[in-house]
Amino acid sequence: MIHFISTFFRCGNRGLRHNGRHNGRRHQGISNTEYRMMNMKIICNGAKIAVEDELSLAMFLRGKGLDPDTVAVACDGAILARETYADLRLREGMVLEVVRFVGGGASC
């Protein structure tokens, strides 16, 4: 549990600090994506993915066609609170797990 909390805050704070420093360059829409440098790499659901610098987690999810309100995300192992998605900036090497509900009754 202690590890869980500390990882969570490390992840969250890092994103927020980063966001604050570069606030002036924040992107407001995914339409900008194609004009940005895609030179940052993250690992999402086991695959290496190039993303634009400074992209927020919420914008990343929307760009993948997902509703941020219906997914859960673990960042570097820690489960994130939904309220942090908009402010969390993706960073080089971040490991994301994005999960969502699927049909299921019992077991696999």
Add this chain to the structure above:
Amino acid sequence: MLTIAGRTFTSRLIVGTGKFASSAVMQAAIEASGTGMVTVALRRVDLNDPGDDLMAVLDRRQYVFLPNTSGARNAAEAVRLAHLARASGAGDWVKLEVTPDPRTLLPDPVETLKATEALVKDGFIVLPYMNADPILAQHLQAAGAAAIMPLGSLIGTNQGLLTRFQLEIIIEQARVPVVVDAGLGAPSHAAQAMEMGADAVLVNTAIAVAGDPVRMARAFAAAVQAGRDAFESGLGVTAPVAAASSPQSGLGFLR
């Protein structure tokens, strides 16, 4: 009315959302079942092909989402899945499944009890899937389970109530609702469970893989209602020899 953790449900049928041919069929079958609670599973999103968003297909104001922890092989994995489910916005309900053996999918009693204790502490409403073991049922209730979900037979086998004698003891002793889960392959199985006094049943496979899932959902709904009505009306006792239902006097004209 079925009440679990202070929440009431008009239907005593809980429906699983797995194995349906399409989202549209699932939606129609669930509506036809009259259920107020559906089970769902949590999985990685395929980023290249996200598919339908279940939370967009099913209205959460109409159905309580009961996320399961299917895929968990031990308590730690189940607890992590439950927390991810809560982070997905499904609320605090969880159908706890810890099934280390893929061949039988039998629930691990030790890990299930451990996970129940941990999740109750974390504020979850825990409904553990369990083998039909009356002693384990008592331990799970003591650990704070909101309902218990003993199996009728192995998941997906359609074999009905192979555990009926243990189920009778569990129901007799229960202080929380008993939801018979797994193995109910026909509406008659569901009716039997309800006649025994089960508070509810959970059905997935039998509805989802039927030739006409919508009609099968209606059949299960009717069977659950029939079984409950029979239980509440008071069933007769079984006897080893005949007990005539026609008058035995007034036959003098015959002999």
